[in-house]
Amino acid sequence: MAAGSPLRSLGEEATCLICLECLTAPVTLPCGHNFCRACLSQCWEGPQAAASCPQCSETVSQLPLRPNRQLATVLELAKRLSLQLAQGAGGDGVCGDHQEALKLFCEEDQTPICVVCRESQAHRSHPAVPIQEAVQQYKEKIQTHLKTLRKEREKLLRFNVVGKKRLQEYQKLAQTERQTIVAEFQQLRQFLEEQEQLLLAQLETLDEEVVKIRNETITKCSEEISRRSGWISELEGLCQKPGGSELLQDIRSTLSRCEEEKFQQPVEVSPELEKRLSDFSQKTVALMATLRKVKETLPAEMERKRENALGSYTQVNVILDKVTAHPELLLSEGQKSVRWAHQWKRLSNCPERFDTLECVLGLEGFTSGRHCWEVELGGEIVWAVGVARESVRRKGLIGFNPEWGIWAVEQWWGEFQALTSPKTPLPLRWVPRRMRVCLDYEQGLVTFLDADTDALIFTFPPASFRGERIHPWLWVQSEQSQLRLCP
Numbered sequence: 001m002a003a004g005s006p007l008r009s010l011g012e013e014a015t016c017l018i019c020l021e022c023l024t025a026p027v028t029l030p031c032g033h034n035f036c037r038a039c040l041s042q043c044w045e046g047p048q049a050a051a052s053c054p055q056c057s058e059t060v061s062q063l064p065l066r067p068n069r070q071l072a073t074v075l076e077l078a079k080r081l082s083l084q085l086a087q088g089a090g091g092d093g094v095c096g097d098h099q100e101a102l103k104l105f106c107e108e109d110q111t112p113i114c115v116v117c118r119e120s121q122a123h124r125s126h127p128a129v130p131i132q133e134a135v136q137q138y139k140e141k142i143q144t145h146l147k148t149l150r151k152e153r154e155k156l157l158r159f160n161v162v163g164k165k166r167l168q169e170y171q172k173l174a175q176t177e178r179q180t181i182v183a184e185f186q187q188l189r190q191f192l193e194e195q196e197q198l199l200l201a202q203l204e205t206l207d208e209e210v211v212k213i214r215n216e217t218i219t220k221c222s223e224e225i226s227r228r229s230g231w232i233s234e235l236e237g238l239c240q241k242p243g244g245s246e247l248l249q250d251i252r253s254t255l256s257r258c259e260e261e262k263f264q265q266p267v268e269v270s271p272e273l274e275k276r277l278s279d280f281s282q283k284t285v286a287l288m289a290t291l292r293k294v295k296e297t298l299p300a301e302m303e304r305k306r307e308n309a310l311g312s313y314t315q316v317n318v319i320l321d322k323v324t325a326h327p328e329l330l331l332s333e334g335q336k337s338v339r340w341a342h343q344w345k346r347l348s349n350c351p352e353r354f355d356t357l358e359c360v361l362g363l364e365g366f367t368s369g370r371h372c373w374e375v376e377l378g379g380e381i382v383w384a385v386g387v388a389r390e391s392v393r394r395k396g397l398i399g400f401n402p403e404w405g406i407w408a409v410e411q412w413w414g415e416f417q418a419l420t421s422p423k424t425p426l427p428l429r430w431v432p433r434r435m436r437v438c439l440d441y442e443q444g445l446v447t448f449l450d451a452d453t454d455a456l457i458f459t460f461p462p463a464s465f466r467g468e469r470i471h472p473w474l475w476v477q478s479e480q481s482q483l484r485l486c487p
Helices: 004-013 037-043 069-088 131-239 244-248 251-260 271-311
Strands: 026-028 034-036 104-106 111-113 128-130 329-331 337-340 359-361 370-378 382-389 406-412 415-418 434-440 445-450 456-459 470-476 482-485
Touching: 026 037, 026 069, 034 037, 104 131, 128 131, 131 251, 131 271, 337 470, 370 382, 382 434, 382 445, 406 470, 470 482
Parallel strands: none
Antiparallel strands: 026 034, 104 111, 104 128, 329 337, 337 482, 359 470, 370 434, 370 482, 382 406, 382 470, 406 415, 434 445, 445 456
């Protein structure tokens, strides 16, 4: 580089100010300035041409031009020195076949060539450009690729950060849900165990009372059986006596004792205990029936709630209006899904088309009634879903909020928020897989639900649509995102 600087300075001093190339067959004017002989002759051509110095405008006589042989010799020596230095540096700047500087670039063979190679049979028919021009062109192409790659790397880095953040949120959510489930079922188990112990204790008390009554009844029955067995034996003995006087002796007293001991049926269970047993049985049966009903009806109850939530709105089949689609949006063949194509299509710039932000409207609009539709949310980068007035601005600056005629929620690099003014963060545990958009025209309400769980996401404050038609509205600005309208 140190040796190159004087040569570069010499080259600048030996440059013809007419052709801006190195002097060829230099000539010197009386004023001391040097030019190429051919360049100066071309400047002085024509009847009106003035014989003056092109640099200082000093008038010179039409004398034979004096060649500057010493300067020509110096330039030749400088050229040879430059070639030797280039060869000493590795030969990249010198043609190996002709020992000439590589000043051209063959676009066909993608290789540097010298002026002699350019006229050879191998390269004569190939397009060639000055090597500095080729370097500049390829530098521009490299810069374009670098810009694209850096942009893609930035997107991937942001996507990676967002993805890690979302995964951490999911892991934290899973841990929280796990703790909630364990705690809820622990409380349920504790409640059921307490109820089990209470019922078993009540049953134990009733069982002890039943056993006590049973034992008392058996004892009393045994005593009565023994007493009556004694009377039977006594009376049978009297009947077996042959003499009449012995049979009749104290007969009245004996019969009187038997008549006084009237038989009474033992009471097995008291009415009070029987009522307690009946109440306990009914309570147990009712509890068991409730538990079975809970197990059997829980899925059906969830489905019923879902049907009730849908029942108040009319589900509509939304088709996107391709006339309104921004030129960078790509709609599916059936106009049911949209994604960002990252490529501007040549479309007519009609008044209905969005030309600044990547928006599209639904083909059908509503001026009355309660309607809902579902959108499948593909990707978690940049998108928005909602409704818009038919008079929403299509050209130039657009504000995404009700003041500009748009009611929507958006996903913006991991942030889920309602497009109010200012925006309202939505602290959801996760972004829904499918979202239901509900429009109540008469009440001026726009509501968003998780289509899988019917969980409320956000409801905008009541608005006045003033009889204007309201359309479904979508916005996509990421290659990783796609919105699809469900059937």
